[in-house]
Amino acid sequence: xxxxxxxxxxxxxxxxxxxxxxxxxxxxxxxxxxxxxxxxxxxxxxxxxxxxxxxxxxxxxxxxxxxxxxxxxxxxxxxxxxxxxxxxxxxxxxxxxxxxxxxxxxxxxxxxxxxxxxxxxxxxxxxxxxxxxxxxxxxxxxxxxxxxxxxxxxxxxxxxxxxxxxxxxxxxxxxxxxxxxxxxxxxxxxxxxxxxxxxxxxxxxxxxxxxxxxxxxxxxxxxxxxxxxxxxxxxxxxxxxxxxxxxxxxxxxxxxxxxxxxxxxxxxxxxxxxxxxxxxxxxxxxxxxxxxxxxxxxxxxxxxxxxxxxxxxxxxxxxxxxxxxxxxxxxxxxxxxxxxxxxxxxxxxxxxxxxxxxxxxxxxxxxxxxxxxxxxxxxxxxxxxxxxxxxxxxxxxxxxxxxxxxxxxxxxxxxxxxxxxxxxxxxxxxxxxxxxxxxxxxxxxxxxxxxxxxxxxxxxxxxxxxxxxxxxxxxxxxxxxxxxxxxxxxxxxxxxxxxxxxxxxxxxxxxxxxxxxxxxxxxxxxxxxxxxxxxxxxxxxxxxxxxxxxxxxxxxxxxxxxxxxxxxxxxxxxxxxxxxxxxxxxxxxxxxxxxxxxxxxxxxxxxxxxxxxxxxxxxxxxxxxxxxxxxxxxxxxxxxxxxxxxxxxxxxxxxxxxxxxxxxxxxxxxxxxxxxxxxxxxxxxxx
Amino acid sequence: xxxxxxxxxxxxxxxxxxxxxxxxxxxxxxxxxxxxxxxxxxxxxxxxxxxxxxxxxxxxxxxxxxxxxxxxxxxxxxxxxxxxxxxxxxxxxxxxxxxx
Numbered sequence: 001x002x003x004x005x006x007x008x009x010x011x012x013x014x015x016x017x018x019x020x021x022x023x024x025x026x027x028x029x030x031x032x033x034x035x036x037x038x039x040x041x042x043x044x045x046x047x048x049x050x051x052x053x054x055x056x057x058x059x060x061x062x063x064x065x066x067x068x069x070x071x072x073x074x075x076x077x078x079x080x081x082x083x084x085x086x087x088x089x090x091x092x093x094x095x096x097x098x099x100x101x102x103x104x105x106x107x108x109x110x111x112x113x114x115x116x117x118x119x120x121x122x123x124x125x126x127x128x129x130x131x132x133x134x135x136x137x138x139x140x141x142x143x144x145x146x147x148x149x150x151x152x153x154x155x156x157x158x159x160x161x162x163x164x165x166x167x168x169x170x171x172x173x174x175x176x177x178x179x180x181x182x183x184x185x186x187x188x189x190x191x192x193x194x195x196x197x198x199x200x201x202x203x204x205x206x207x208x209x210x211x212x213x214x215x216x217x218x219x220x221x222x223x224x225x226x227x228x229x230x231x232x233x234x235x236x237x238x239x240x241x242x243x244x245x246x247x248x249x250x251x252x253x254x255x256x257x258x259x260x261x262x263x264x265x266x267x268x269x270x271x272x273x274x275x276x277x278x279x280x281x282x283x284x285x286x287x288x289x290x291x292x293x294x295x296x297x298x299x300x301x302x303x304x305x306x307x308x309x310x311x312x313x314x315x316x317x318x319x320x321x322x323x324x325x326x327x328x329x330x331x332x333x334x335x336x337x338x339x340x341x342x343x344x345x346x347x348x349x350x351x352x353x354x355x356x357x358x359x360x361x362x363x364x365x366x367x368x369x370x371x372x373x374x375x376x377x378x379x380x381x382x383x384x385x386x387x388x389x390x391x392x393x394x395x396x397x398x399x400x401x402x403x404x405x406x407x408x409x410x411x412x413x414x415x416x417x418x419x420x421x422x423x424x425x426x427x428x429x430x431x432x433x434x435x436x437x438x439x440x441x442x443x444x445x446x447x448x449x450x451x452x453x454x455x456x457x458x459x460x461x462x463x464x465x466x467x468x469x470x471x472x473x474x475x476x477x478x479x480x481x482x483x484x485x486x487x488x489x490x491x492x493x494x495x496x497x498x499x500x501x502x503x504x505x506x507x508x509x510x511x512x513x514x515x516x517x518x519x520x521x522x523x524x525x526x527x528x529x530x531x532x533x534x535x536x537x538x539x540x541x542x543x544x545x546x547x548x549x550x551x552x553x554x555x556x557x558x559x560x561x562x563x564x565x566x567x568x569x570x571x572x573x574x575x576x577x578x579x580x581x582x583x584x585x586x587x588x589x590x591x592x593x594x595x596x597x598x599x600x601x602x603x604x605x606x607x608x609x610x611x612x613x614x615x616x617x618x619x620x621x622x623x624x625x626x627x628x629x630x631x632x633x634x635x636x637x638x639x640x641x642x643x644x645x646x647x648x649x650x651x652x653x654x655x656x657x658x659x660x661x662x663x664x665x666x667x668x669x670x671x672x673x674x675x676x677x678x679x680x681x682x683x684x685x686x687x
Numbered sequence: 688x689x690x691x692x693x694x695x696x697x698x699x700x701x702x703x704x705x706x707x708x709x710x711x712x713x714x715x716x717x718x719x720x721x722x723x724x725x726x727x728x729x730x731x732x733x734x735x736x737x738x739x740x741x742x743x744x745x746x747x748x749x750x751x752x753x754x755x756x757x758x759x760x761x762x763x764x765x766x767x768x769x770x771x772x773x774x775x776x777x778x779x780x781x782x783x784x785x786x787x
Contacts, residue, residue: 662783669710 003051004065007094007147010047010104013040014139021136025129037132038115041139045108052101056510063513066149066213068093073152078208081234082227086208095149095212099514102352103146103284106359107277111139113482114276117367118268120478121374131171131266138164142277146284151200151210154285158196158249161278162189168273169265181261188258192248196285199241203292206234212288216518219291223518230295239292239299242285243306250282251333252340253310257585259333260317263325267370270325275332275366276359283339283355287348291518294346300430304344308425308438311337313583315445319452320569320579323380324369327453331406332362334442338421341439345431347424348515349508353497354421356507357413360493361405364486365450368399371475371483372457377468382453387462391472396458398483403454405490407447408547410540416494418443419540423499426539440543447550455558499540501533694735701728715770715777719763726756 017040025033055063068091075088096104115135122131138161145157162185170182204210207218222228228235246252251259262274273279286293286303293300311334318330335358342351373380375392389396405412408419422443426436462469474480497507557564569576578584701724708721730749737745767777774782 657786660786662786664779664782664785665710667785672706672710 001050002054003047004054004096005067006047007051007065007096008067008069008092010044010051010094010108010147011140011143013044013047014136014143016040017136018133018140021129022133025133028129030123030128033129033132034115034119037136038112038119040136041108041112041115044139044143045105045112048101048104048108051096052105055096055098055101061513064095064097064213066093066095068149078204080208081205082208084208088204090150090152090210093149093153093211094147096147097514098511099284099287099352100146102356102511103280104143106356107139107142107146110276110359110363110486111142111272113485114268114272114363114367117271117370117479117482118266120476121268121370122266125266127171131168134164134167134171135269135272138168138273138278142281145281149212151203151212154288155196155200158245158281158285159193161273161281162186162193162249165189165262165273165278168269169262171265171269175264178264181258181264185258185262188255189248192245192255192282195241195244195248197245199238199245202234202238202241206238216291219295220518223295228295231297232295235292235296236299239289239296240302242289242292243299243303246282246286246340247306248282249285250279250336250340251310252282252306252337253313256310256314256333257589260326260329260582263323263329267325267366267373270329271363271366271370274329275362279332279336280339280355280359283336283343283351286340286343287352287515290343290348290515293343294518297430300344300346302344303340304425304430304435307337307340307342307344308435308442309337310334311341311442312438312445313337315442315449317579317582318449319445320576321449322383324372324382324385324453324457325366325380327382327449328362328365328369331365331446331449334446335362335406338418338439338442341425341435342421345425345428345435347421347428349497349505349511350417350420350424352511353507354417357405357417357490357493360486360489361402361412361414364398364402364483364490365406367479367483367486368395368402371395371479372399374475374479375472376464377471379464379468382456384463384465385457386460386464387458388464388472389458392474394474394480394483398480398487399458400454401487402490403450407450407551408443408544410544411491411494413490413492413494415544416497416499419543420497420499422543423536423539427536436539440546443543444546444550447547448554451551451554452558455554459559460561499536501536691735691739694731698728698731698735701725701731713778713780715767715779715782718779719760719767722763723756723760726752726759 014037017037020036021028021033051065055065058065070092071089072092073088073090078086078088080086115132118131118135122128125131141157141160141164143157145154145161148154148157166182166186169185170179172178173182200210203215207215209215209218219228244255247255259274259279263270265274293303314330314333314337318327318334321327321330335354339351339354339358342348342354371392372385372388372395375388375395376385379385401412405414408415422436422439425431425439426433464472496510497505499505556562581587705721705723705725705728708724709718712718712721730752733745733749733752737743737749770782771777776782
């Protein structure tokens with residue numbers, strides 16, 4: 001079977017699962033709902049894996065397979081800003097190339113594991129079918145996003161995952177905080193989507209097409225013909241507009257605020273959507289548009305700086321959080337910052353590589369924290385945990401592996417991808433020593449907060465309340481097996497992207513066709529950028545040393561009996577409070593935007609109630625007044641004439657009325673007198 | 688043979704009694720009976736003149752008057768019953784609707 005031509009089916013399996021579970025799930029047994037949802041993703045994964053395998057069998061430069069299902073939008077003729085006639089045509093088409101194949105495997109593979117895990121985690125929850133319907137809808141949207149062959153398809157998926165994110169954050173919709181968090185995520189993402197939409201419109205206006213491949217070709221041809229050159233304003237504009245979109249979806253400064261709140265959703269959702277897949281859509285989108293960014297080094301600098309600052313900022317908040325999921329949320333924001341740092345220094349491969357390894361270990365950590373929360377009966381505060389190591393051993397060991405991986409322990413996945421990023425941040429032509437330094441500091445902070453999480457949760461003395469402690473239990477197999485699979489992935493995923501001094505970088509080689517430079521880079525510059533392997537090893541050693549310092553501080557503070565945490569937080573009270581309160585960014589945004597929007601709403605309401613309603617009310621009052629006037633006219637003038645006529649007749653007839661007594665016998669008496677008179681008169685004449 | 692003026696005096700007396708009854712009695716039933724009295728006074732006159740003149744027309748008239756009196760009694764009693772249902776009274780002074 002030629003799976004390459006069947007890639008359009010990959011998003012449709014979860015879509016079918018969504019329809020079945022969404023329509024009939026309520027009446028189906030839970031086991032059937034969970035099996036359909038997970039099975040649909042598994043089938044997608046199998047199709048994706050088969051298609052990627054067949055893609056890898058093709059010669060290197062043919063590894064780009066487009067499937068156009070049908071012409072979706074044909075909006076007629078248009079003219080580009082360059083004066084070139086074109087048509088606005090969008091296909092319902094799919095593209096499998098090295099970049100989307102990495103994404104599709106990550107999304108379906110990790111997505112499948114999380115679906116399986118959810119079968120255990122969500123078993124007791126109300127609306128089980130609803131959860132899986134949303135999850136499948138998310139998979140459909142995400143797969144459309146990464147497999148679409150044009151920006152409009154990507155936008156559809158982009159909005160779809162945003163919707164699912166909203167629905168799943170607000171899954172416990174009876175909780176106000178969950179509803180608020182969902183709204184926050186939705187609104188903040190709209191800001192980013194505005195940027196993405198602007199970028200897409202600019203792309204069409206400039207290149208006359210929205211197909212990835214056609215835009216790429218147009219740029220390459222334009223560069224070759226001397227029409228386009230590096231630093232052209234339009235490229236900077238497009239790149240920055242797209243980056244605004246990426247900031248929203250991938251939680252970068254200043255639009256990161258929704259992601260920590262998104263932890264209100266169920267933990268598998270945090271793992272799937274808010275760690276492993278959806279939030280990396282921004283990274284994917286920037287990587288996909290790399291030829292635009294290559295021509296806009298100024299925009300790249302913005303990306304790099306925003307990325308590294310986000311990494312630093314989020315990590316600093318993560319240092320002191322006490323909610324196990326919030327630590328991981330800030331860690332995710334921080335790691336996404338790393339990815340953007342990599343993209344920003346032009347190391348697209350490194351960014352995507354970190355995206356992939358991060359998907360493994362962050363999904364693992366989130367699912368592990370879910371397992372802890374499950375064991376603790378929905379307790380998320382790490383201050384109420386401790387010494388869980390022997391009570392839930394599988395969760396502990398898998399989370400320990402995840403922590404080691406994210407902290408950058410040599411030999412595990414995180415080490416390879418993070419070091420690649422740090423090395424590129426320093427050595428790439430867009431890199432800078434400061435970027436490396438900040439990145440390395442973040443590595444130390446990452447190590448600290450992750451080990452802090454591990455030690456607070458699993459080591460030290462138990463701070464669990466006795467009632468809960470009696471019921472702590474290891475999660476069922478359906479939850480622990482995905483943890484183990486992800487743990488294996490967190491160990492091994494890094495080996496496909498070894499640093500140059502250690503071996504061949506298969507990952508970079510695989511992605512090369514997608515990220516090839518749009519213009520021939522000056523050979524000399526390329527050579528100059530290659531620093532010695534010794535320096536690379538040395539810098540890796542430095543970052544590992546920083547991570548070890550972070551580990552040691554965490555170990556001595558939280559694994560051993562120590563009052564250092566309390567002492568230090570008391571000593572730097574102001575800083576501690578600022579970190580604990582997330583640098584007061586939410587408060588700042590409230591003051592800057594949220595409350596201003598509310599003020600605007602109130603002002604409009606006042607305008608409505610005073611001016612608009614006022615006009616209506618005034619009109620009503622006027623009508624009543626004129627009605628009173630015309631009523632008076634009617635009552636006194638019109639009726640007055642009539643009543644005067646009646647009154648006159650009544651008064652004038654008063655004497656006659658006296659004779660009318662109503663007594664029949666009076667009338668009869670008068671009649672008899674009349675008859676007597678008549679008779680008398682007649683007789684008078686005859687006598 | 689009884690002279691004619693005896694009959695006429697009897698008729699006039701009966702008629703006057705009827706008129707006075709109609710004008711002075713308050714009970715509707717009695718008024719109706721007084722009207723009957725007046726009509727029968729007329730009948731006496733008719734019969735008396737019929738015998739006196741040897742002409743049968745007076746007797747035919749009397750028969751007609753009796754017939755009309757029967758119809759009048761039926762209609763009058765119907766009116767009285769309907770009136771009584773509405774007013775629950777037989778007193779003519781309480782039935783004073785015939786004015787403006």
